[in-house]
Amino acid sequence: MKILITGSEGFLGKNLSVYLSERKDIEILTFNRNSSPADLPGLVAQAEFVFHLAGVNRPPQEEGFQENFDITASLARALESAGRKVPVLYTSSTQAAQDNPYGHSKRAAEEALLALRQDGFPVHIYRLPNVFGKWARPNYNSAVATFCHNIARDLPIRINNAEAQITLVYVDDVVDDFVAVMEGKKSGTPFAEISPQYRITVGELAAQLEKFRDSRHSLTTEPVGSGLVRALYSTYVSYLPPEKFDYQVPRHADQRGVFVEMLKTWDSGQFSFFTAHPGITRGGHYHHSKTEKFLVIKGKACFRFRHILSGEFYELFVSGEESRIVETVPGWTHDITNVGDDEMVVMLWANEIFDREKPDTYALPVGTAP
Helix, strand or coil, X not given: CEEEEECCXXXXXXXXXXXXXXXXXXXXXXXXXXXXXXXXXXXXXXXXXXXXXXXXXXXXXXXXXXXXXXXXXXXXXXXXXXXXXXXXXXXXXXXXXXXXXHHHHHHHHHHHHHHHHHCCCCEEEEEECEEECCCCCCCCCCHHHHHHHHHHCCCCCCCCCCCCEEEEEEHHHHHXXXXXXXXXXXXXXXXXXXXXXXXXXXXHHHHHHHHHHHHHHHCEECCCCXXXXXXXXXXXHHCCCHHHCXXXXXXXXXXXXXXXXXXXXXXXXXXXEEEECCCCEEEEEECCCCCEEEEEEECEEEEEEEXXXXXXXXXXXXXXXXXXXXXXXXXXXXXXXECCCCCXXXXXXXXXXXXXXXXXXXXXXXXXXX
């Protein structure tokens, strides 16, 4: 299937092109600012679907908005000349409903395509709000791109009205929707909407992005697994310059080995790792509520447990050659000993962030086996 993407070098075009290039059943034809207008009829003549993403957002002068109509009118003529009812998906803007030069140009482009629809062409029009995601140009495509670029580089950002509301859609959701239309799973009639859409104030947006930056120091991650926060985090990280792909975390060392906290969460505990030299025992305490999961990654360990009331004793041996989780249980004092000849490395998850004011950790030696 041959797919034509106009504006293939733009923000949306790059994301869509990469996604479609991962498929073996699609050949991508491209039209962008490096193409000649004379190329368009030949490309349309080959295409079985057209993603019309080309356009201008911020021309040097208002007259530049005319390009949004001109390129669409050229595309419409090429589609009519092709002699086939080639489906076309057009990225318009919510500004098309507004009385401004950009809105006028996008609405005129819509009308050129709607005329095709009256002749039987499948036309799908998306009036997109602010689209954000990787590869958007700072100071051009969206405030999200600008804020991410600057905050990731410790540069100042400018906020004119922190209470101003903006509507956002994530580029991956946009691409998914576009592909669903191409595959006939969704249709604009002729207008289609992206879901989900997110509402946020400019001030809230900036504050969230700054929390991502600050999490490298606090080690406490935001809840980045779903929804808007997930999409914003992915976008923010994509703007990190290569020299910021890594960062250091505190490392605590003593005669036993090292202990390193890696990641903390607001509601799901924290992740750490520690090492122990041969013969070293760590632990010798119990918890009332806190629980932990240990995973020996390297070496050999002996875990010992004793119930603090009944005195019941239990021990088990684990090595890094097996993937076995050992879990501590409230009310049982416990320790771990390196019983191998090499350094032991253990990954640790605790269900809560360590609180020095209320550590829920009480020293009590396990003692010897009965």
